[in-house]
Amino acid sequence: DGGITQSPKYLFRKEGQNVTLSCEQNLNHDAMYWYRQDPGQGLRLIYYSQIVNDFQKGDIAEGYSVSREKKESFPLTVTSAQKNPTAFYLCASSSIGASEYEQYFGPGTRLTVT
Amino acid sequence: AQSVAQPEDQVNVAEGNPLTVKCTYSVSGNPYLFWYVQYPNRGLQFLLKYITGDNLVKGSYGFEAEFNKSQTSFHLKKPSALVSDSALYFCAVRANNDMRFGAGTRLTVKP
Numbered sequence: 723d724g725g726i727t728q729s730p731k732y733l734f735r736k737e738g739q740n741v742t743l744s745c746e747q748n749l750n751h752d753a754m755y756w757y758r759q760d761p762g763q764g765l766r767l768i769y770y771s772q773i774v775n776d777f778q779k780g781d782i783a784e785g786y787s788v789s790r791e792k793k794e795s796f797p798l799t800v801t802s803a804q805k806n807p808t809a810f811y812l813c814a815s816s817s818i819g820a821s822e823y824e825q826y827f828g829p830g831t832r833l834t835v836t
Numbered sequence: 837a838q839s840v841a842q843p844e845d846q847v848n849v850a851e852g853n854p855l856t857v858k859c860t861y862s863v864s865g866n867p868y869l870f871w872y873v874q875y876p877n878r879g880l881q882f883l884l885k886y887i888t889g890d891n892l893v894k895g896s897y898g899f900e901a902e903f904n905k906s907q908t909s910f911h912l913k914k915p916s917a918l919v920s921d922s923a924l925y926f927c928a929v930r931a932n933n934d935m936r937f938g939a940g941t942r943l944t945v946k947p
Contacts, residue, residue: 726879824882827881
């Protein structure tokens with residue numbers, strides 16, 4: 723899974739609680755991304771960041787928040803405002819500057835909220 | 837905005853037979869196209885990409901993909917399928933640092 727770690731692998735939370743998913747990379751990549759994966763829907767972009775202390779909303783940012791205080795780290799918080807948080811969450815990173823660069827993915831975190 | 841379509845949710849092939857997983861794309865400007873594979877409860881692994889040049893791109897694990905500009909397609913192929921190739925395959929297109937993924941195709945290779 724290419725130098726990107728996500729923890730934990732499985733996470734269980736009660737409804738109404740915020741939860742933070744960890745993502746760390748040692749690839750010296752400038753750009754980092756968070757995706758949500760649901761069965762039959764492919765990957766949907768939540769947030770991305772191309773530089774420290776800056777990030778942009780993706781297609782489904784509502785109910786999520788991120789920070790980028792270090793180049794290596796891009797944690798995602800799933801807030802209680804997210805209506806349907808149970809999903810598989812994938813973090814990725816890539817070089818920037820040209821669209822030819824592929825993204826490298828972490829192993830994912832499966833979040834279950836009951 | 838760019839997009840990709842994977843018209844088949846499921847592809848079934850027998851071991852040893854050739855396989856094709858289809859992908860069509862829509863993008864303004866030059867397409868940068870990618871294939872990824874995902875095994876159960878794992879992240880996506882990069883297989884191959886088309887940037888420019890030869891229309892036939894070779895990648896990991898014996899996979900290749902054929903870029904066809906007139907048909908706006910980028911089909912993934914392998915001459916002889918293995919049971920271990922069974923997985924979920926994603927096509928993606930990238931422009932302006934914005935990566936868009938297809939919904940995925942589940943490949944099942946039967947012994």
